[in-house]
Amino acid sequence: MRAVAFLRAERHEDRVLLVEIGGDVGEGDTVDAHAAAFIFPPARLRPGREGAAGCGIPLARRDCPLPPPSRRTTATPQREDKPIPRPAPAEVSPKGVAEHVYARLLKMLESRLLPPDTAVAERRLAGDLGVSRTPLREALRRLEGEGWLARRSDGTLAVRRLDxxxxxxxxxxxxxxxxxxxxxxxxxxxxxxxxxxxxxxxxxxxxxxxxxxxxxxxxxxxxxxxxxxxxxxxxxxxxxxxxxxxxxxxxxxxxxxxxxxxxxxxxxxxxxxxxxxxxxxxxxxxxxxxxxxxxxxxxxxx
Missing domain, CATH: 1.20.120.530 (GntR ligand-binding domain-like)
Incomplete structure (x- = not known):
């Protein structure tokens, strides 16, 4: 049968707060002490005996009156430690990525790794630089505005050539x-x-x-x-x-x-x-x- 051995019982309206020191035991069995807090309706309490911890308080019975309200402070359940929230890693803004791509492309142009008349292949450049095509296109528009790149008659973008x-x-x-x-x-x-x-x-x-x-x-x-x-x-x-x-x-x-x-x-x-x-x-x-x-x-x- 189910018995609940407890340290004390306190009245809380139509419920009783039990501080448990026992688990699944039968009448006359001893129990291992451990601490936890439970709230049970009085009708669900079952007969039992004193707990093995020797607290001297009998188990609550269904047909006996509830113990008077205790003046001692109700046991507070142990608070669970919650992990400290960590700030999310800072993300590089799209503008920052475009600025970085622009600087790398400018270096390639200045060192002639992208010589005059070279067609700009966006997909290949994005793969070489390890970026998406959105910041790449922003950097290319900037370079076009500065005169490094120009549109051919067929609409393709290429490194400009100076005569x-x-x-x-x-x-x-x-x-x-x-x-x-x-x-x-x-x-x-x-x-x-x-x-x-x-x-x-x-x-x-x-x-x-x-x-x-x-x-x-x-x-x-x-x-x-x-x-x-x-x-x-x-x-x-x-x-x-x-x-x-x-x-x-x-x-x-x-x-x-x-x-x-x-x-x-x-x-x-x-x-x-x-x-x-x-x-x-x-x-x-x-x-x-x-x-x-x-x-x-x-x-x-x-």
């Missing part, structure tokens, strides 16, 4: 603006940045590979540092746009220009480090002018 006439015009304007930016940046570029660029030039020279993508990346890094330090945002933005258009010209870099270009870069860095505005202006003028001469020779087949 010879436009390229020569760009170099002419760069020759006017970049020396002034270098002069203004002299003495303001951080020494740590100059030293880092100098080491990159030396590594490029030691490698001896004229087609090393680092050659283009280093060139862009140097000119960006000058633009950031020249103190004229409009001038820096104009030069950046002109240099961007230069990259779109479909001509490979002249192999024999590796050592001269590295020497020109070192001369510019030296002038920047010394804070010599005149020397920085002269070094940058030589650099841009030599780039124009090399281009003309290449176009002439020389």
């Amino acid at each position: 010879v006439e436009e390229m020569l015009e760009v170099l002419q304007v760069r020759r006017l603006l970049e020396p002034e930016a270098a002069a203004a940046a002299a003495g303001t570029v951080p020494a740590s940045e100059i030293e880092a660029l100098r080491k990159r030039v030396q590594r490029l020279l030691a490698g001896g590979d004229p087609l090393d993508p680092e050659r283009a990346a280093l060139d862009h890094a140097l000119h960006r540092a000058i633009g950031a330090a020249c103190g004229n945002n409009t001038l820096a933005a104009t030069i950046a746009d002109l240099r961007r258009r230069t990259v779109l010209f479909a001509t490979r870099r002249v192999p024999e220009r590796l050592e001269p270009v590295c020497a020109e870069h070192l001369a510019i860095l030296d002038a920047l480090a010394l804070g010599d505005a005149a020397a920085a202006r002269a070094a940058m003028t030589t650099h841009v002018q030599n780039s124009r001469v090399a281009l003309l020779r290449r176009l002439a087949g020389g």
Whole structure:
């Protein structure tokens, strides 16, 4: 039979609160002590005996009056520990993903991993970059607005190609603006940045590979540092746009220009480090002018 041994019984309207110290036992059996709280209607209580814990309180019987209300505090069930909620991991916003994709595509364009006239295959690019096509399309629209990409007559998107006439015009304007930016940046570029660029030039020279993508990346890094330090945002933005258009010209870099270009870069860095505005202006003028001469020779087949 079912018996419930308890520590105390307290009246609660038409129910009795029992603090159990026994389980399924028969009359006269002893029980193992454990604690739990139950509420039973009085009619469901069955006869029993004292619990094995020796509390001295008899089991409630169906035909006996309920014990008087106790003045002791009702036993409170043990509270279950709930796991502490943890904040959900931060999600990258779609705008942040598109910005990241834009930066990666821009680097690919600047290093000519996506050369002029290359058709843009969205599905393949999305797979290569490990992103969905939604942020990719947002980045592509931005690059198209900046002039890196253009629509062909059939509607497909491709890396824009700069013609010879436009390229020569760009170099002419760069020759006017970049020396002034270098002069203004002299003495303001951080020494740590100059030293880092100098080491990159030396590594490029030691490698001896004229087609090393680092050659283009280093060139862009140097000119960006000058633009950031020249103190004229409009001038820096104009030069950046002109240099961007230069990259779109479909001509490979002249192999024999590796050592001269590295020497020109070192001369510019030296002038920047010394804070010599005149020397920085002269070094940058030589650099841009030599780039124009090399281009003309290449176009002439020389």
